[in-house]
Amino acid sequence: MYEKNGEKYYVVDAHVALWDGRESNLRNIHGKQFIDCFYDYHKNLSPEEVVWDYDTYTYYGGERLMKDLFDEGYVDHAIFQPAHLGDFYQNGFGQTEEAWALTQAHPDKLTYNHNFDPRNEQAGLDQLRRDAERFGLKGVKLYTAEWHGDSRGYKLTDPWTYKYLEACEELGVKNIHIHKGPTIIPLDRDAFDVADVDAVATDFQGLNFVVEHCGLPRLEDFCWIATQETNVHAGLAVAMPFIHTRPRYFAQIIGELLYWIGEDKIQFSSDYAIWTPKWLVEKFVDFQIPEDMTEYAPLTATAKKKILGLNAAKMYDLDVPADLRLPEAELADPGLEVAAGAKESVFS
Numbered sequence: 001m002y003e004k005n006g007e008k009y010y011v012v013d014a015h016v017a018l019w020d021g022r023e024s025n026l027r028n029i030h031g032k033q034f035i036d037c038f039y040d041y042h043k044n045l046s047p048e049e050v051v052w053d054y055d056t057y058t059y060y061g062g063e064r065l066m067k068d069l070f071d072e073g074y075v076d077h078a079i080f081q082p083a084h085l086g087d088f089y090q091n092g093f094g095q096t097e098e099a100w101a102l103t104q105a106h107p108d109k110l111t112y113n114h115n116f117d118p119r120n121e122q123a124g125l126d127q128l129r130r131d132a133e134r135f136g137l138k139g140v141k142l143y144t145a146e147w148h149g150d151s152r153g154y155k156l157t158d159p160w161t162y163k164y165l166e167a168c169e170e171l172g173v174k175n176i177h178i179h180k181g182p183t184i185i186p187l188d189r190d191a192f193d194v195a196d197v198d199a200v201a202t203d204f205q206g207l208n209f210v211v212e213h214c215g216l217p218r219l220e221d222f223c224w225i226a227t228q229e230t231n232v233h234a235g236l237a238v239a240m241p242f243i244h245t246r247p248r249y250f251a252q253i254i255g256e257l258l259y260w261i262g263e264d265k266i267q268f269s270s271d272y273a274i275w276t277p278k279w280l281v282e283k284f285v286d287f288q289i290p291e292d293m294t295e296y297a298p299l300t301a302t303a304k305k306k307i308l309g310l311n312a313a314k315m316y317d318l319d320v321p322a323d324l325r326l327p328e329a330e331l332a333d334p335g336l337e338v339a340a341g342a343k344e345s346v347f348s
Contacts, residue, residue, distance in 0.1 A: 001074060001076055001324065002074040002281050002282075002285060002308075004285050004286075007285075007301050007305075008323065008324050009074075009281070009285060009304065009305055009308045009309065009324070010076050010305070010308070010309040010310060010313065010320050010321070010324035010325075011073075011074050011075050011076050011077075011268070011277070011281060011308050011309045012075070012076065012077045012078070012079070012267070012268065012308070012309035012310075012311075012312035012313050012316075012318065013069060013073070013075045013077075013078040013079070013268065013269060013270050013272060013277050014078075014079050014081075014210075014235060014237075014267040014268060014269045014312040015079065015081045015177070015212055015235055015237040015267075015269030015270070015271050015272075016065070016069065016078045016079065016080055016081065016269075016270065016271075016272040016273075017080065017081060017082060017083070017094055017099075017271075017272065017273065018060075018061075018062060018065055018080065018082075018094065018095045018098055018099045018102070019035075019059070019083075019093050019094055019095060019273070020058075020059050020089070020091065020092075020093065020095055021034070021035030021038070021057075021058040021059065021089075021093065022058045022059045023058075024090075025089050025090050025091055026088070026089065026090070027086075027087065027088055027089055027090050028087075028088060030087070030088045030147075030186045031085070031088035031089050031093075033185045033186050034085065034088055034093070034184055034185065034186070034187075035057075035058055036185075037184045037185045038057075038184065038274055039054060039057050039058075041238075041241075041274050042057065042273075042274050042275060044245075045241035045242070045244065045245050045275070046241065046244070046275055046276075046279075047244055047279055050275075050276055050278075050279055052273075057273065060273055061098075062098055062099075062101075062102045065102070065272070065273070066102070066106070066109075068272065068273070068276050068277070068278070069109075069272060069277060070109055072276075072278050073270070073276060073277035073278040073281065074277065074278065074281045075109075075277050076109075076309065077108075077109055077110070077111065077309075077312075077313070077316075077318055078109065078110055078111070078272075079110075079111045079112075079113060079139070079312070079316065080094075080099045080103065080110065080111065080112045080113055081113050081141035081177050081212070082094025082095075082096060082099060082113070082114065082115055082141060083115065083141065083143050083146070083179070084115050084117070084143070084146065085143070085146060085147075087146070087147040087148065087149070088147070094115070096114070099112055100112050100135065111138065111139075111316055112135055112137075113137065113138070113139040113140055113141050113175070113177065114131050114135055114137055114140055114141075115140055115141050115142065115143070116128045116131075116140055116142070116164055117146065117148060117154075118154060118158060118160035118161040118163070118164045119148045119149075119151055119154055119160065120148075121160055124164075125160075125163060125164060125167060128164060128167055128168075128171075129167065129171065132171040132172075132173055137171070137173045138172075138173065138174065138175055138316055138317075139173060139174070139175030139176065139177055139210075139316075140168065140173055140175075140176060140177065141177045141178075141179070141212075142156075142176065142177065142178045142179065143179050144156065144178065144179065144180075144191055144192060144196075145179070145183070145187040145188055145191030145192050146187070147186075147187070152187075152188050152191060153187075153188055153190075153191030154191075155196045156178070156196040156197060156199070156200045157196045157199050157200065161200075162200075162203075165200060165204050165207065166204075168204075168207060169204060169206045169207060174206065174207055174208055175207075175208045175210060175315055175316070176207050176208065176209050176210065177210045177212055177235065178197065178209065178210070178211055178212060179192060179212050179213065180192050180193070180194045180197065180211045180212060180213060180214075180215050180218075180222070181212060181213020181214070181215065181216045181237070181238050182213065182216055182217065182238060193218065193221075194211060194215040194218050194221050194222045194225060195221070195225075197209055197211060197222075197225055197229075197232060198225045198229065201225070201229035201231055201232045202229065204231075205231060207231060208231050208233060208315060209229075209231060209232045209233065210233045210234075210235050210267065210315075211226070211232060211233065211234060211235060212235040212237050212238075212269070213235065213236075213237050213238040213239065214234040214235060214236065214239055214253065214257060214266075215234075216238060216239060216253070219253060219256060219257075220256075222234070223256055223257065223259075223260035223261065224260075226260065226261045226265065227260040227261055232261075232265070233261075233265045233266070233267060233311075233315075234257050234261060234265060234266045234267065235267050235269050236254075236266065236267060236268055236269050236307070237269035237270070237271035237274075238271060238274075239253050239254075240268070240269065240270065240271070240275065240280045240284070241275050241280065243280070243283045243284060243287055244279070244283060247287070247290075248290060248293070250287070251287075251289045251290055251293055251296065252293070252296075254266075254289070254299065255289055255293065255295070255296030255297075256296075258296070258297060258299070258303065259296065259297070263302070263303040263306045263307060263311075264306060264311060265311070266306070266307045266311060267307065267311050267312045267315075268280075268281075268284070268307050268308045268309065268312070281308065284304065284307075284308065285304060285308075287299060302326065305326060306326070310325070310326065
């Protein structure tokens, strides 16, 4: 929980990871390229005083994660969103067993989402069913640009992906988080395109699609999809650190999201351990859209509370303490009315 100027904020970090990018886990040069690209994001977009050394960054472990998120980072609950990347790492990039053990030890603080790859076809589908039962899955994280043998990506609209999403509906794995953002070397930029979100959101009304990184650098494409598809949400991982290095760019991102999709469909994420949540939470609570950017509405305390945690808490049925909930009068999202007005003016 974070408190400032009499306002209390329940914080859900909706996109965290526990990874192993050490040399001992590399399968090939691509694993080194990937972790180095992550480190460049960390180093270049963080305040200097919170930059880690490279060796710590490649593997930090569960004890460090608990300290950075819960002891120092104001986080009340965090959700693991692991990437496998088995073609690049001997034992995978995201550490399933270690993350799951932490979740079991701290179920009040952590939720574990898993991953699947539809290119594993029937064997993978059978594995998804076992994983859903073992982990009690509420969500999964998809990496559509992940390499798989000769394949350098897949689409959400592929026939096998539809079979997996049908299984998710059947199994109650309702929250589908998808990396649709900046590329990471050696992955291909176009394999992260947001266009395939449109069809699956229409066809799977029982699922929530959380577009991680809100489609960057395709923010406009994402907004035009998400304003029409009521089950498409924006994750702010990668967008958040621009609040430090490019505050006007961040103002544009959050302003466009609020205008098009509203404050009820945006989720805070630190993308730990690319960045740590403490400084992001502090800066976001202090942030205001510059007065000269008159095309955007002000960023209210109510919107900040929803974005920082209440939206994800609702999606994941988390028990928010009574004193951190919003009064009924503040639950209606004025941003949705703005977005509805935008659609009416555009499409009528």
